[in-house]
Amino acid sequence: MSTLKFVKVSEIGRWKPPQHGQRWGNWEFDKRRLVLTIGRRKWFEYEVDLETCTSGSEILDWILQVAGKGWVTPEDIGYLVEALGDIGGPMLQGNVCPGGQNKEFNMTQHIKSGN
Numbered sequence: 001m002s003t004l005k006f007v008k009v010s011e012i013g014r015w016k017p018p019q020h021g022q023r024w025g026n027w028e029f030d031k032r033r034l035v036l037t038i039g040r041r042k043w044f045e046y047e048v049d050l051e052t053c054t055s056g057s058e059i060l061d062w063i064l065q066v067a068g069k070g071w072v073t074p075e076d077i078g079y080l081v082e083a084l085g086d087i088g089g090p091m092l093q094g095n096v097c098p099g100g101q102n103k104e105f106n107m108t109q110h111i112k113s114g115n
Contacts, residue, residue, distance in 0.1 A: 017111045018086055025079030029087065034108055036083055038066075038076060048080065050087065053107040056097035059084060087111065 020031035026038045039045040046069070048062045063084075067077050085092060088107065096105045 016114055017089070018083075022086075024083040024086070026076055027079050027083050029083065031111070034111065036080065036087075038072075038080075048084075050111065051108045053084070053088075053105070055104050056102045059096060 017031070018029050020029065022029045027036050028038075029036055034050045036048040036050065037045050046066070048066065053059050053062065063077065063080060066072055066080055088096070088105075088110065092105070096103060
C-alpha cells in the first residue's frame with residue numbers, strides 16, 4: 001500500500017481526475033463508465049459505480065459492501081479507499097463528511113469538471 005499523502009493548499013486548485021485505466025492495486029478506473037473495477041478472474045469483475053457516490057454514507061456503503069466479499073483482501077479495501085480519495089481529490093472530505101457530518105456530493109460532476 002502507498003504511503004500517506006499530504007496535500008499543500010496550493011495543490012488543491014490544481015487537482016485533475018485520474019486517467020482512464022489508472023490502477024490502485026487490483027482496482028482500475030474506467031473514466032468512460034465512471035466505475036472502479038476489480039477483477040480476480042477473466043470471467044469475474046466487480047464494479048463500484050462512482051455515479052452513486054453522492055454522500056459520505058454512499059461511499060461508506062460501497063467500502064463495506066466490498067469488505068464483505070470473501071475474496072477481497074485487506075489490501076484491496078485499502079486500495080479502494082485510496083482510489084476513492086484520489087478520484088475525489090483533496091476536496092472530497094470537506095465536501096462529503098466535514099467534521100463527521102454527512103453531506104451530499106456529486107462525484108460525477110466533480111470528475112467531469114476536473115475541479
